[in-house]
Amino acid sequence: MYAAVVRSFDEPPTYDVFPEPAGPDVVEVVAAGLHPRVRSAANGTHYTSEGSLPMVPGIDGVARTADGDLLYFVADDNAVGTMAERAAVDRRRAVVLPAGTDPVAVAAGMNPAMSSWVALRRRANFQGGSVLVLGATGNAGQLAVQIAKHLGASKVIGAGRDSARLKLLTTLGADEAVTLDAVAEAAANVDVVLDYLWGEPTEQAMSAILHARSDRAQPLTWIQIGSMAARELTLPSNLLRAAALTIIGSGQGSVSGRDILAELPELATLITSGALDITPRTVPLADVQHAWTEPPRPGVRVVLIP
Ligand SMILES: NC(=O)c1ccc[n+]([C@@H]2O[C@H](COP(=O)([O-])OP(=O)(O)OC[C@H]3O[C@@H](n4cnc5c(N)ncnc54)[C@H](OP(=O)(O)O)[C@@H]3O)[C@@H](O)[C@H]2O)c1
Incomplete structure (x- = not known):
């Protein structure tokens, strides 16, 4: 499959071929946000980083299951990241999104x-x-x-x-x-x-x-x-x-994964309702290298679309 691939912590990821993720629950990624936490994992500075390369960045995203459900999911720290055509999902770290959800708004805002x-x-x-x-x-x-x-x-x-x-x-x-x-x-x-x-x-x-x-x-x-x-x-x-x-x-660790997940359905519904002001900028995953290095626009979140 194609993915954003980090081969050096000093370089931005490139759009490249990467082995398919393994697991019983592989989904098609629809949208993945380029959050500061994604950058710190991809440059090796995040506290959860184990320093293994090559790696696919992306900590969360919206994906379509084989059954047609739309999911918001958080990737395991050591799994292939979400900036890829496909990702393995752990259902304990995923919520099904309500009908009518805008996947780009959720990927940008969650x-x-x-x-x-x-x-x-x-x-x-x-x-x-x-x-x-x-x-x-x-x-x-x-x-x-x-x-x-x-x-x-x-x-x-x-x-x-x-x-x-x-x-x-x-x-x-x-x-x-x-x-x-x-x-x-x-x-x-x-x-x-x-x-x-x-x-x-x-x-x-x-x-x-x-x-x-x-x-x-x-x-x-x-x-x-x-x-x-x-x-x-x-x-x-x-x-x-x-x-x-x-x-x-407050963050990963001080709040358990289970407790974070328990909060997500209500937050997903709030985002879907349009009540929160969220400004995504969609970029094709193939342009990840450029999206990574361009100066961030204040208040705008880049969302990569495989
Ligand atoms: N713990 C958690 O659960 C959790 C979850 C999500 C995000 N975060 C963290 O929250 C932080 C913000 O994330 P974000 O998505 O909002 O990033 P963002 O959209 O890139 O915004 C960062 C903001 O920080 C401001 N800033 C940077 N350096 C500053 C300084 N020296 N003094 C004052 N303002 C400064 C920038 O303001 P200017 O416009 O003035 O440059 C920018 O508006 C990140 O550290 C991220 O990792 C934590």
Whole structure:
């Protein structure tokens, strides 16, 4: 079959022939999203990467079964990835999509949308309250704004560095959209932070928010979801003593595969309903090398079509 094939962690994948996937449940891939997590697996930097090459990238996708069902599925870490004509599916990591589902919207939106959905529902036990989305201008961030509202947030503040894209967030339901230097003023008393940045912007925002809080004993749950700015940060010890700060993470591992999967049908229905603003750009799989190296367009998710 044809697939995107990574032969070196320093090079983009090429469209090439690759052995057929093995397994009892092989499906025809319809669409697969080019998410940041796909890139980090394909350049060997993701924490689950085992360094084996050649490999087919792609962590999730939409596929058609032999029975004609449309599935959203997540590939096993060590299996052939989803950027291929066919993939082996483990039904414990797949959900059947409702009739009328737009496969491209699901392939584009499920991964970024589940980042906040799972964080709020499975890690924060979110029952309402106010939410700051730190790094709100990307695909996952702008969906986090919409999903926090959908899940009952009393107030949602989006923060990012791209002022032009920040304006868009209020049209997506954010009560406020601010640049990173204005975060303490806007979000001093938030209950939950969904953090897509980490590194220096998080160091600054965390310190500024905790110092600006009217009641330092008011609980603040800070959820680490992405590390677009950096993988590490320096955490002054006094921040943990001087405020009711709880730092947790949300992702593969901190939430079990079973629990993530349990959230997907409802999220798939929400995406299918058209309620979430998702902007895919479809590219033929044969053009994967070009799609990989072109500069990403903010808020647009490339979806490869075999
Ligand atoms: N844990 C999970 O469950 C989970 C699930 C899905 C995704 N994620 C993670 O979430 C993150 C975002 O994913 P995505 O799909 O939204 O990616 P994306 O669409 O590429 O967006 C990334 C955004 O990060 C912003 N950014 C990058 N560096 C920044 C910096 N130094 N300061 C401020 N903003 C910065 C960019 O803003 P500009 O427009 O200003 O460049 C861009 O809008 C990734 O790290 C991804 O791996 C986690």
